[in-house]
Amino acid sequence: MIKVALFGMGYWGRNLFRVISSNPGLQLAAVVDPAPGLQERLAASHPNVKVYPDAAPVMADSDIDAVVIATPVASHYDLARAALDAGKHVMVEKPMCSSSDEAADLVFRAAARGLTLMVDHTFLFHPAVMKLAELVHSEALGRISYFDSQRVNLGLFQPDVNVLWDLAPHDLSIIDYLFQHEPVEIEASGYCHVNPTSPDIAYLTFHYPGSMVAHLNLSWMSPVKVRRIAVGGSAQMAVWDDLNREEPLKVYDSGITFQSEQERHMILPSYRIGSVHSPRLAGSEPLVDVLEHFRRVILGQERCKTDGRLGLRVVRTLEQAQAKLDFSLRRVRNGLAAQQASVVAAE
Amino acid sequence: MIKVALFGMGYWGRNLFRVISSNPGLQLAAVVDPAPGLQERLAASHPNVKVYPDAAPVMADSDIDAVVIATPVASHYDLARAALDAGKHVMVEKPMCSSSDEAADLVFRAAARGLTLMVDHTFLFHPAVMKLAELVHSEALGRISYFDSQRVNLGLFQPDVNVLWDLAPHDLSIIDYLFQHEPVEIEASGYCHVNPTSPDIAYLTFHYPGSMVAHLNLSWMSPVKVRRIAVGGSAQMAVWDDLNREEPLKVYDSGITFQSEQERHMILPSYRIGSVHSPRLAGSEPLVDVLEHFRRVILGQERCKTDGRLGLRVVRTLEQAQAKLDFSLRRVRNGLAAQQASVVAAE
Amino acid sequence: MIKVALFGMGYWGRNLFRVISSNPGLQLAAVVDPAPGLQERLAASHPNVKVYPDAAPVMADSDIDAVVIATPVASHYDLARAALDAGKHVMVEKPMCSSSDEAADLVFRAAARGLTLMVDHTFLFHPAVMKLAELVHSEALGRISYFDSQRVNLGLFQPDVNVLWDLAPHDLSIIDYLFQHEPVEIEASGYCHVNPTSPDIAYLTFHYPGSMVAHLNLSWMSPVKVRRIAVGGSAQMAVWDDLNREEPLKVYDSGITFQSEQERHMILPSYRIGSVHSPRLAGSEPLVDVLEHFRRVILGQERCKTDGRLGLRVVRTLEQAQAKLDFSLRRVRNGLAAQQASVVAAE
Amino acid sequence: MIKVALFGMGYWGRNLFRVISSNPGLQLAAVVDPAPGLQERLAASHPNVKVYPDAAPVMADSDIDAVVIATPVASHYDLARAALDAGKHVMVEKPMCSSSDEAADLVFRAAARGLTLMVDHTFLFHPAVMKLAELVHSEALGRISYFDSQRVNLGLFQPDVNVLWDLAPHDLSIIDYLFQHEPVEIEASGYCHVNPTSPDIAYLTFHYPGSMVAHLNLSWMSPVKVRRIAVGGSAQMAVWDDLNREEPLKVYDSGITFQSEQERHMILPSYRIGSVHSPRLAGSEPLVDVLEHFRRVILGQERCKTDGRLGLRVVRTLEQAQAKLDFSLRRVRNGLAAQQASVVAAE
Structure with missing residues (x-):
């Protein structure tokens, strides 16, 4: 069971929440979003999911294997870099970063540590x-x-x-x-x-x-x-x-x-x-397949179809x-x- | 009754043939097209329409009041210029000419002689x-x-x-x-x-x-x-x-x-x-209205909606x-x- | 060249007029319709087509080989019967007749005289x-x-x-x-x-x-x-x-x-x-094929696809x-x- | 908070499950369906929802205020009658019953006890x-x-x-x-x-x-x-x-x-x-409005739009x-x- 943290509960983040929750091989361990009231709402319906207003606890939590980043584009690089540096697999929304320098740096870091870096090009x-x-x-x-x-x-x-x-x-x-x-x-x-x-x-x-x-x-x-x-x-x-x-x-x-x-x-x-x-x-719903692919890539069962290099080229x-x-x-x-x-x- | 000569019996020319023929205020007097066999075909069905392989007889025929030009674009200028110089009203297919110099010259000649110069922007x-x-x-x-x-x-x-x-x-x-x-x-x-x-x-x-x-x-x-x-x-x-x-x-x-x-x-x-x-x-069929408009513009009953200046701008x-x-x-x-x-x- | 008379110049009759005229193997010899002004209109555009207010001259004209009946349904039987009795081939609009007795009688008469009886089931x-x-x-x-x-x-x-x-x-x-x-x-x-x-x-x-x-x-x-x-x-x-x-x-x-x-x-x-x-x-336009089929059936070149028996069954x-x-x-x-x-x- | 039991977890039952769960004024207390494995699945995701293979425990549970019946049509009458007799409000899928006698009997029983009887005519x-x-x-x-x-x-x-x-x-x-x-x-x-x-x-x-x-x-x-x-x-x-x-x-x-x-x-x-x-x-999703309407009708806040009499007429x-x-x-x-x-x- 791969433990996942989700960053961002906007429109697409809520879709990711639903799909991660329903994948039997993934466990949604934490959600990071500063939106007021989110903690209360999720406590009732999903008592096992932790809610944080910022990223620090997730990065520090060695139990979390992977992060899914669905925040505004400007924050993709910092969050993904921190997660990779903390040894976590990363799936990031498209576009991958605000610049190709950032994207190239993430590709390098993921490769250097042997971590999965996937971009959610759902299509x-x-x-x-x-x-x-x-x-x-x-x-x-x-x-x-x-x-x-x-x-x-x-x-x-x-x-x-x-x-x-x-x-x-x-x-x-x-x-x-x-x-x-x-x-x-x-x-x-x-x-x-x-x-x-x-x-x-x-x-x-x-x-x-x-x-x-x-x-x-x-x-x-x-x-x-x-x-x-x-x-x-x-x-x-x-x-x-x-x-x-x-x-x-x-x-x-x-x-x-x-x-x-x-x-x-x-x-x-x-x-x-x-x-x-x-x-x-x-x-089938493509996003369901995206998350299952992410899981299998992390486990070494599939070669990544939408990896950081694709994200970088885009x-x-x-x-x-x-x-x-x-x-x-x-x-x-x-x-x-x-x-x-x-x-x-x-x- | 305005006597009209039609230049060109390609796809659009045949439409013009039909529409000119059915306008009770226009008389299709001549068709100019070098296609072999055309003369015979039209002789049977339309004995009153003269068929010429080239433009000269039309230009020389003072009974013909107006010409409609549906030939390839490269020939528009020469035909329209000759017709205007022969004192005939002109409707020419779009695009009006191959160059703005040609188009401007036609606008000038039509204005100088007080003749109608219309472009068939049917739309x-x-x-x-x-x-x-x-x-x-x-x-x-x-x-x-x-x-x-x-x-x-x-x-x-x-x-x-x-x-x-x-x-x-x-x-x-x-x-x-x-x-x-x-x-x-x-x-x-x-x-x-x-x-x-x-x-x-x-x-x-x-x-x-x-x-x-x-x-x-x-x-x-x-x-x-x-x-x-x-x-x-x-x-x-x-x-x-x-x-x-x-x-x-x-x-x-x-x-x-x-x-x-x-x-x-x-x-x-x-x-x-x-x-x-x-x-x-x-x-209603737009081309029918185009020809009726051409007729009325010639008779001074309407102001031209698609005149040479519009054709020139295009x-x-x-x-x-x-x-x-x-x-x-x-x-x-x-x-x-x-x-x-x-x-x-x-x- | 088969000489044809057309009965009825309503909406569909005018389509038949156009299609009969354009078939090189058919000659539209006469039109029967009591509409005022029709004779004058056709005299100008189609001087070779005779116009009659009623059917008698057509039935009496031994030069006419075939009739096409596009009048109101109630008149189909009388016109078709008269034409068959006069030895003419018949194409009649759908529905063939007002009753199956009428339709059966036409089928019988056509068979007895070896004439073509076709129903215009254009579809x-x-x-x-x-x-x-x-x-x-x-x-x-x-x-x-x-x-x-x-x-x-x-x-x-x-x-x-x-x-x-x-x-x-x-x-x-x-x-x-x-x-x-x-x-x-x-x-x-x-x-x-x-x-x-x-x-x-x-x-x-x-x-x-x-x-x-x-x-x-x-x-x-x-x-x-x-x-x-x-x-x-x-x-x-x-x-x-x-x-x-x-x-x-x-x-x-x-x-x-x-x-x-x-x-x-x-x-x-x-x-x-x-x-x-x-x-x-x-x-291709189906009605063009209908008329060409009628021509060929008359000439014995094709077996009738929409014959009187089909019309009778309908x-x-x-x-x-x-x-x-x-x-x-x-x-x-x-x-x-x-x-x-x-x-x-x-x- | 109205406590609801849901009968039937087929295609439409699963939709009802989702919608009842998300209505803040309703509490899904129990689900009745004999499908094997259902209890285990729901225990993980919805530990507070009881799962029964048959209706008896629900009928006997005085804490349950209302039932929603999404079973095959043949069972509608027995379940709805038992629920009404147990003093519970009832919403039943369409068609309401297998016969008008059954439907009329339910209308009578609901009226006699002052209970809500609603049919899910979602459209x-x-x-x-x-x-x-x-x-x-x-x-x-x-x-x-x-x-x-x-x-x-x-x-x-x-x-x-x-x-x-x-x-x-x-x-x-x-x-x-x-x-x-x-x-x-x-x-x-x-x-x-x-x-x-x-x-x-x-x-x-x-x-x-x-x-x-x-x-x-x-x-x-x-x-x-x-x-x-x-x-x-x-x-x-x-x-x-x-x-x-x-x-x-x-x-x-x-x-x-x-x-x-x-x-x-x-x-x-x-x-x-x-x-x-x-x-x-x-x-908005109609079924969400159906359930909210059911809630308000039970509370006497709205007059029932799709009541038993409508169901009976159908x-x-x-x-x-x-x-x-x-x-x-x-x-x-x-x-x-x-x-x-x-x-x-x-x-």
Whole structure:
């Protein structure tokens, strides 16, 4: 039985609480969160779980084998480092850290001490992503030409992350899992509607070796939630719509076919060319599988699928994209200001 | 009765043929297209329509009042210029010309001779776009923060236009009609999968005065056709899905609302916040209205809604976007080449 | 070249006009319709088509080889009989006649003179129905257990047919084509909201040999149009949604599987069990194929797919269903009246 | 604090367990279920909940104020009667009993002792049903002409209920709540595919006073789950699709409008006539509200919305529908047998 401490009882932390509690191989020994009243609430329903307002008692408790960190991103590094230094296995929420330097340091420390360092990129345990990976790795889709993601909703406007760091980690971890590449070139644009220093809309283009281009349309400004990823290949195309309950994943048996110029004159626009297949997906809750995987990795029974190196690669790409986005935001702001100045001067 | 000559009997030309023929105030006098066998086919069914392989007889025929040009883009300027110089009214397909210089010259010539110069931006006659315009102009949506268009399908890979010039004119004419602005800054990226010098995927970000950002996701590489435009404002958001027959336009009675930091911790993700309204749209065929409008503009009964100046603004923005896109494509190609070289050198 | 006369220029008649005109092997020689102004309109656009206010000149014209009858149902028999007696081939709109006696008489006369008698059950030329037939006949669906059709919309409240005779012919012809059976038992209920003697809602249950049950939910009272047919078999289930443009036909790779009682307690409700396949359907317009088929049948090149005997079987089933429906309507009306009387008596 | 005992830990019982446990005004004191291992499982996680294999200890325990019965239908009456006789408040799953005699007896006993008798018709606490009721009761829909329900899925083929008793209680309770009427006439048909004495498909037509007709299409044979209720009125129509997450309830601003015969000839088929409105629905879990309502009714703070009399009316209608269905099944079976006999005789 692995004894686990959970840091953070926000929205996702409460999910982790439920899932850790229900895993028969894990024992939730402690929860760390300064929220007032938490201790009383948990004392009634879960008398065996200790509640602390800060991390010190957990770090000092040699009975605790592992920690799960679901606090704001800015605190990930300090908590994870302290836990690793105290000899504990670590699972940390995504994005792993605020910078690639921090992430690299954690990877180093975990490796040096032989501890598990896992990042909770939950989507890599989602049945649709695993099916997408199967389609890509088996070359059923053919040669991949693009990955197109639309990930928009009304945002929670979190204090310590912008829309890029909030939403892009999902896509970047999926791309890493599907294609095992980091981007060669990154282009970015966006806009800050609400908070002048924090973009709430971001458009990213990532270029990968071998003619694959990825585009991310991220927004916190859309009342309509969209979670749609299209992966296009020379043989087939797959579209995952995470909000479609009945048929979340569709595989279009169509590719790009070329007609002679003569023929083209005769062709009417058609909406699709081949048949569509919607494979059955297993129905288990991905987070349950994440925690079970964490347990098995700690026990040496499985190789970690979302280890610190994956987390580091995602953070490194986020950093590079942020730099491009900053540059674009500055340039556009200057352009708009210059135009306004010239309008004023002309009056 | 206005006598009209039609240039080009491709896919769209045949639609124009049908619609011109059925307008009781227009008389289709001639068709110009070198396609073999066309003369015979039309002689049987439409004995009163003359068929010419080239433009000269039409230009010389003083009985013909107006021409409709539906030939490849590269020929628009020469044909429209010749027609205007021959004193004929002109309606030309979108995009109006291959360059803004050409477009400006046509605008000048039409103005100088007092002739109608109209561009067939059909979508501005579409009931959904007219409803969108009403929502924007009445400020029902509030202050607009973004325009987001996804316009993807399997492309016909036309010889003389790339995906930008093929698909963006729709969005640019709609943006012009809704917001009456040209962009202040343009950012572009894309990829050439099929033809190495002609992008088949393009991502465009346009920045407009007053905090509005527009994004276009254009592709000829998608077996799934998507035609979706979202316009987000401070009060409401409108989404037009042109492939949804039952409810093409939806207005979401939702805006961005701000919670105190305390409250935010409690909020579960929700898919939408307000109610949704799908207004009834009139069902007439836009192209029928385009031709009737052309007729009335010629007769001085209506002010032209899609005149040469609109066409010029669209072409000018296309040109600027093309320059940005070329720059991006070159930079990325060099980056990929450099990376490949370093890989080779390292081996 | 087969010379054809068309009777009736209502909504469907105008479609027939267009399709007959465009078939190179048919020549539309005459149109019969008393609508004022029709002659003038057609004289301009189609000078070679004669227009008559009544049928006599067509019946007397030995140059006319075939007639297409798209008039109100009540007139089908007289027109078809006169045409057959005049030695002309006949295609008649559905439902074929107002009674099975009429329909049987036409079948007899056509057979006696060796003339083609075809009923325009257009749906049997629809790609989705042909695909459904392929799935049923190849036994891909397994043993069929039900056919379920929902066919509702806002009705045009035609003067000479009720909702049963307006909508059920579609389903009955499809069932005949798929299963080659007439029903053994019929149950019917319905309601007359608008016209007290003509039901605008009808629910029909047809029992067929071999455990197949068919249910039709027909309504003229629904603002939402639904055109959905489900065919369930032991191996697979097919659903055709005629209003779904992208994926009109879906085949669910699921059947009824039986679990032991023990297992059943563990099963959570799930929306579907197997994968879903949406085959590509050919895109041609069914009515074009109907007319081409009529031409070939006349020439002896094809065996008639929707002949008078099929039309007769459909009318016979309509008659039987009408009798059941009348009985139910009477019984319910009496029941309601009795209840009202008892309420009044009790007061 | 009201002490509650729960009978039955099947699928729905486990939901009740969770919801009772989380209601701060209820204390789950005991669970009754003979399932092996249940005692051990609950001892670990919920040491304060007693587990019994049969009902006797609960009935004898005067500390227990109320029971919630989620056992198979056949046992509802005995358990509820024993609990009422022991002076306990009762909430029983739907359908309330196997017969109206049983249901009436429970209503009598509860009334005689002044105890709460509630039936868990959860849907009457569903936000969509409450909104539908508001639309009907405020006469926003106008005069109601029909209620149409399609409720199909792959069934669990429960041992003690058929498809009618499994699925119809939902619709019948909703109809009772919306219209406060019992049917005047009932018509029924169906089929037994799997178990020869228990229908797995049932079609029901209910006639209500005042021209309202209700139709239920119930099936356990459909791999595609459908949960769709349409309520049509003279002013508007409402459609509730329980599987549509984004817009479960749509109100169509359309009614039946009448055109002169002349106009009707001009009308093309259109999919809808007015605009569509999708109101926002509150997001709470209905079962949570059911249990809180039960608590308040016991405390005399609320009048029971789903009391024993409602449960009795639903059971009475089920009984009458079952009789009609039995008659139809017998008649059809005889008809099929007679036909088969005549075929054999003819050979």
